[in-house]
Amino acid sequence: MRDPLDSNSFIHDVLLFTDMVVTSDADSSSDIEYSDIDEREAIEDGIDSDGEIQRKFAKGEIAPGLHGKIQPQTPKKEHKNNLKGLRNKLIEIKMDLPWIERFDLINEPAPMAPELSAEIAEHSQTKLKRMKGQKMDIPMADDQIHDDFQREMQFYRQGQAAVMEGYSRLTTLDLPTNRPEDYFAQMAKSDEHMQKVRRRLVKKQIGLEISERVKKIREMKKYGKKVQLEVEKRKQQEKKEMMTKVKMFRKHKSNTIDFLEEGKNQPLRGGGGGQNKPQSQFSKGKLKRSQKDKAYGFGGRKKNMKRNRGDDTWGDGPLASKKSKGGPMQGRGNKNKKSSKRGKGRR
Amino acid sequence: MGKRKRLLQEKKSEEEEVPIELPALPPPRVRDSDEPVKKKGKWMNRKRVLVLSARGLTHRCRHLMNDMRSLLPHSKPEPSKERKDDLKVINEIAEVKNCDKCLYFESRKGQDYYLWLSSIQQGPSVKFQVLNVHTMKELKMSGNCLKGSRPLLSFDDSFNAPHWALIKELLIQTLGTPNHHPKSQPFHDHVFTFTLLDEKIWFRNFEIIDMNGKLAEIGPRFVLDPVKIFEGSFGGATLWDNPNYISPNTHRQTIRKALGLKYVNKTYERQLAMKRRPDQLVGDPTNEIFQTKAPEDAKGQEKQLFIRKKNMK
Numbered sequence: 001m002r003d004p005l006d007s008n009s010f011i012h013d014v015l016l017f018t019d020m021v022v023t024s025d026a027d028s029s030s031d032i033e034y035s036d037i038d039e040r041e042a043i044e045d046g047i048d049s050d051g052e053i054q055r056k057f058a059k060g061e062i063a064p065g066l067h068g069k070i071q072p073q074t075p076k077k078e079h080k081n082n083l084k085g086l087r088n089k090l091i092e093i094k095m096d097l098p099w100i101e102r103f104d105l106i107n108e109p110a111p112m113a114p115e116l117s118a119e120i121a122e123h124s125q126t127k128l129k130r131m132k133g134q135k136m137d138i139p140m141a142d143d144q145i146h147d148d149f150q151r152e153m154q155f156y157r158q159g160q161a162a163v164m165e166g167y168s169r170l171t172t173l174d175l176p177t178n179r180p181e182d183y184f185a186q187m188a189k190s191d192e193h194m195q196k197v198r199r200r201l202v203k204k205q206i207g208l209e210i211s212e213r214v215k216k217i218r219e220m221k222k223y224g225k226k227v228q229l230e231v232e233k234r235k236q237q238e239k240k241e242m243m244t245k246v247k248m249f250r251k252h253k254s255n256t257i258d259f260l261e262e263g264k265n266q267p268l269r270g271g272g273g274g275q276n277k278p279q280s281q282f283s284k285g286k287l288k289r290s291q292k293d294k295a296y297g298f299g300g301r302k303k304n305m306k307r308n309r310g311d312d313t314w315g316d317g318p319l320a321s322k323k324s325k326g327g328p329m330q331g332r333g334n335k336n337k338k339s340s341k342r343g344k345g346r347r
Numbered sequence: 348m349g350k351r352k353r354l355l356q357e358k359k360s361e362e363e364e365v366p367i368e369l370p371a372l373p374p375p376r377v378r379d380s381d382e383p384v385k386k387k388g389k390w391m392n393r394k395r396v397l398v399l400s401a402r403g404l405t406h407r408c409r410h411l412m413n414d415m416r417s418l419l420p421h422s423k424p425e426p427s428k429e430r431k432d433d434l435k436v437i438n439e440i441a442e443v444k445n446c447d448k449c450l451y452f453e454s455r456k457g458q459d460y461y462l463w464l465s466s467i468q469q470g471p472s473v474k475f476q477v478l479n480v481h482t483m484k485e486l487k488m489s490g491n492c493l494k495g496s497r498p499l500l501s502f503d504d505s506f507n508a509p510h511w512a513l514i515k516e517l518l519i520q521t522l523g524t525p526n527h528h529p530k531s532q533p534f535h536d537h538v539f540t541f542t543l544l545d546e547k548i549w550f551r552n553f554e555i556i557d558m559n560g561k562l563a564e565i566g567p568r569f570v571l572d573p574v575k576i577f578e579g580s581f582g583g584a585t586l587w588d589n590p591n592y593i594s595p596n597t598h599r600q601t602i603r604k605a606l607g608l609k610y611v612n613k614t615y616e617r618q619l620a621m622k623r624r625p626d627q628l629v630g631d632p633t634n635e636i637f638q639t640k641a642p643e644d645a646k647g648q649e650k651q652l653f654i655r656k657k658n659m660k
Contacts, residue, residue, distance in 0.1 A: 079590040085578065086509035086586050089471050090516055101392050101526045104500045104519045110560060145545045152551075159538045159553040160560035162501030167558060170535060178555060179493060179534040183380045186494040188417055188565065189483065200486045 100173060105165055109157035116153070123149050392525035397446035397467075399425040399437070401453045408454045410482040414567045415450060417483075418552070419522065420495035420530035422450075434463075434581035441467045448521040449580075452477075459595045462571065463581065464517055470579040471586060473514055475571040476595070478547070483566040490554030490563030496532040497524040498552070503542045510576055510587040511543065518548075537565060546591050547572045 056062045112120075127147065144150060167177050187194075248254045398416050400409070404427065416422050423444050428436065434451075441449050451463035460480060465472035481488070500523055506515040522539060524531050535555070542549045548571040553562040576587040640649060 080585045080588050081510070082584075082586045083509050085584075086513050086576070089578065089586065090509070090513045092469060093466055093471070093513075093516060093520070095392075095520070097392060101523075102500075102519055103497060103523050104502065104515075106504050106506075107501045108504055151544070151549075154544075155540050155542055155549065155551045156553070156562060158501055158503065158542060159540045159551065159562050162499050162538050162540065163555050163558075163560050163562070166499040166501075166535070166538070167555075176534050178558065179496070179532075179536045180380050183534065185532060187491050188494045189491045193484070194491055197486050197489050201489065 099169070100175075103166070105162050107158050107161035107165060109154055110161035110164065112153075112157065120150065120153065388527045390525065390527040390529065394421065394448060394520065394525060395444070395446040396422045396448040396450060396521050397425055397437070397441045397444055398422045398450045398452075399440070400427045400451065401430050402427045403430065403454065404452060405454045405457050405460070407480055407482065408452055408460045408477070410484055411460075411477070411480050411567055411569065412450075412452045414483040417494060418498070419524065421524055421528050437465075438467055438580050448517075450521065451581075456595075461574075464514075464521060465580045466517060466520070467580050470577065470583055471513065471517070472577045472580050472582075473517060474574045474577075475548075476574055476592070478570040478572055479568070481566060481568045485566060488564045488566035488568075490537075490552075490556075490565035492537040492554050492565055493532040493534060495524070495528075495530045496534055496536050497526070497528075498522070499535060499538045501538055501540045505543045506541075510573070513576065513586075514548070514573060515541070538562070546589075 053062070127149075170177050189197075242259065245254070245259045249257060396419055398412060398419070400412050404412070416424060423446055425440060425444065428440075428451075437449060437451060441447070447467050449463070449465045449467055451465070453461040453463070455461065460477040462475045462477050463472060464475065500519055502515055506512060518541060537555060538553045540549075540551045540553065542551075550567075550569050550571065552565045552567065554565050555561075556563055572592060573589050574592050575585055575589070578584045578586055642650075
């Protein structure tokens with residue numbers, strides 16, 4: 001592309017870079033342009049010949065790749081600051097009026113209330129977390145202007161300090177301060193508007209409460225899941241142990257089947273590990289049985305149970321529709337179904 | 348029974364011990380409305396503020412102007428001024444209206460707001476850019492105050508440089524309601540705070556809810572970035588101009604340029620990549636070995652190269 005033997009080549013290189021950043025022309029036409037600029041630059045810098053460049057290069061004044069981006073120089077604007085004029089003007093417009101006419105105060109922010117400082121600390125923590133999440137790296141100290149909460153707090157505290165000072169001054173002047181509750185006069189904001197504001201506040205409050213409640217429920221669910229998993233694990237382990245014991249017995253490695261007796265008493269399901277709670281367990285089992293009986297039926301006539309009926313076959317009776325919905329099953333049809341699902345061996 | 352009696356006796360003795368003399372209380376700060384209203388004093392400071400705008404104000408700026416009007420009982424309204432008219436016209440209008448201060452709102456390009464604050468007779472005048480405007484109509488501002496009650500003006504302690512001192516004086520004179528103004532109210536229930544932050548003036552308006560310093564914001568809120576201070580009213584020699592001020596147009600321009608440079612850099616990189624790419628892909632010469640024919644396509648002698656595994660079935 002370019003002649004490598006060209007002694008100007010490294011300058012060429014440099015200029016190519018600088019110009020490309022600014023212009024980004026098409027490649028073919030730009031080559032000529034570069035040479036133009038090259039010449040112009042050479043004349044401007046007083047570099048006429050290759051010898052000059054070589055000498056400069058030897059001195060270390062120029063080197064390949066040292067040239068940075070050319071920045072256009074804008075004329076520096078001079079800013080006016082007529083201190084004398086400003087001071088004169090201030091004296092000119094200043095009116096000698098008592099404080100009661102002016103009501104001006106100079107305040108530093110009031111000391112922070114302890115609960116406020118706690119709130120601020122909390123806020124800064126949450127903000128840091130959020131900023132980490134968004135991968136923003138603005139130091140907190142520089143963030144004073146951009147951190148709405150802190151900034152507004154500063155103004156608020158300044159207002160508080162002003163109230164403290166202003167009210168004490170007003171009382172010394174024997175002037176009324178705060179507006180009494182029963183003083184009715186036109187307000188800056190209309191009643192309708194204030195109603196709107198109130199409604200919004202209530203809405204916000206409700207929203208907060210709801211979100212808090214949802215958060216709590218979510219946490220509880222999480223905890224419940226954990227417990228459930230643990231219980232399941234334990235159950236499986238117990239079953240495994242039992243199976244191994246049974247195997248041992250079968251292989252005549254152990255002579256007793258006491259573990260089976262134990263197993264009867266032991267809670268196999270959902271109970272505490274080795275502790276025996278026969279009575280409560282029993283009652284629980286009974287309860288389950290009774291519930292199951294209620295659901296699937298118990299006793300009654302067993303004759304002709306497995307015979308088909310018209311509505312079963314054709315599927316247009318009320319029972320069929322219940323089945324399809326998967327609702328609570330009762331009566332004989334369900335029993336049939338259950339038995340048909342299981343294999344012979346398992347019955 | 349005996350116990351109860353003893354208790355009663357103890358109680359009595361306690362009551363007797365309480366000192367009857369009470370410390371002298373300060374006069375009540377809150378006045379009851381049943382009291383007869385004191386006669387108003389003399390209305391000494393008869394300054395008035397002309398509040399007007401240029402035509403074509405955006406809605407937000409218009410709301411801000413109306414808020415200022417409602418907060419300043421000593422203000423005089425005026426229909427908006429034609430934009431092509433010279434600013435000096437305002438001086439004449441103010442003189443006709445008996446005003447000696449002026450707030451003039453202006454919006455450019457429907458997005459940049461400016462506020463002129465001027466002392467009509469002898470100057471000076473300040474041009475501000477108004478940023479971050481929130482009006483009183485916004486629902487998050489929950490405070491309220493009497494219409495026309497006199498505000499306390501609270502300033503930050505950093506208004507010391509000559510230009511800031513001048514601006515501060517102007518703000519006090521314009522935004523403070525004169526004592527005993529006929530439209531003003533006898534109670535003091537709100538504070539204007541002016542804070543210097545980032546070389547800008549931040550304005551807030553708070554309602555005073557109780558003596559202990561509980562406040563609620565009333566609004567409006569805005570930030571004033573001073574551009575220039577002129578000697579006269581709406582003109583004259585420049586006394587000071589803000590070295591940190593960047594006009595919104597240049598600000599937008601720089602953003603746009605930065606975006607443009609991104610594109611330039613991208614294309615430049617792409618071109619370089621094109622150059623770096625070789626014309627022909629020259630790989631390992633031994634790669635030829637792997638360029639084989641599929642057994643189905645093989646003909647004649649080539650067939651012997653491929654021995655297909657017979658199916659085991």
